[in-house]
Amino acid sequence: MITIGRLAAYAGVSIKTIRVYHAKGLLPEPDRDASGYRRYTAAHAIDLLKIRTLAEAGVPLARIKQLGDATPESVREALHDVDRELTARIKRLRETQRRLRRLGSGPVHGLPPEVARHLEGLPGLGFSARWVAMETDLWILVYATHPELAAESFRDQSEALADPGLRQLYLDYDRAHDLDPADPALAALAERIITATRRRYGPGPLPGLDAPSAVPALIQNAVNAESPAWRRLDGLLRAQLVPGT
Structure with a gap:
């Protein structure tokens, strides 16, 4: 004969958990003696271990109760279903584990070496710590969600920063973070960006605005969320560069 405390210790659960299982049938x-x-x-201990195993496998308690009243054949079929679901979950967890390990394996959160070097060099070009942190988060997000498109987007930005004139526009964009959305400086900056954009890309699709890619939209939405001034600047750019905006 076993006390509730020893039963809990044998099964690796708390006394409170046993009482919950009692209450739910x-x-x-x-x-009582x-x-x-x-x-x-011992039969209680065996039943409790079965319940704990099913609960840890993610089976809802209501479903466990149903299994307790089911025929042996139904129980076997249900356990096969649980096993398949658990196998699929393990596969997903292993993939998550691999992604986590990749995040911790590189110079900057698992990003490609060229992206890590780019981020490390931004402060030396005059970019704020805020901008560097934002870019780091954005490239991690882009490479995690759209790896097939990330390299092309990164290459486009790298080419822009290699041009002194375009780099200055990025720096001015960074410094506009704290401006009032109604500040005339934003309209002036937007005109400069529009001129440079048309000079660089011509009349065709514009990366970051009307190009058929999820990555530019992902990046711009995140940037806009950082600052009302940046959101206003994006609106000014779209009004001139995207027909029908």
Whole structure:
């Protein structure tokens, strides 16, 4: 005969958990002895281990109760379903683990070496710590969600920063973060960016605005969320560069 405390220790659960299982009808509650204590048997311990195993596999308690009342054949089929679901979950967890390990393996959160070098060099070009942190987060997000498009987007930005005139526009964009959205300086900056953009890309699709790619939109939406001034600047750019905006 086993006390509830020992039963909990054997099964690796808390006494509170056993009482919850009693309340939900999953584990039969034994009668009390002459001293007023409930005494459990080995059968209770085996049943409790089964319940704990199913619960840890993600089976809802209501479903576990149903299995307790099912025929042996139904139980076997249900357990096969649980096993398949658990196998799929393990596969997803392993993939998540691999991504986590990649994030910690590179110079900057698992990003390609050229991207890590780019980020490390931004402060030396005059960019703020805020801008560097934002770019780091954005490239991690882009490479994680759209790896097939990330390299081309990164190459486009790298080429822009290699041009002194375009780099100055990026720096001015960075410094516009704290401006009032109504500041005339934003309109002036937008005109300079529009002129440079048309000079660089011509009349065709514009990366970051009307190009058929999820990456520019992902980046711009994140940038706009950082600052009302940046959001206003994006609106000014779209009004001139994207027809129908």
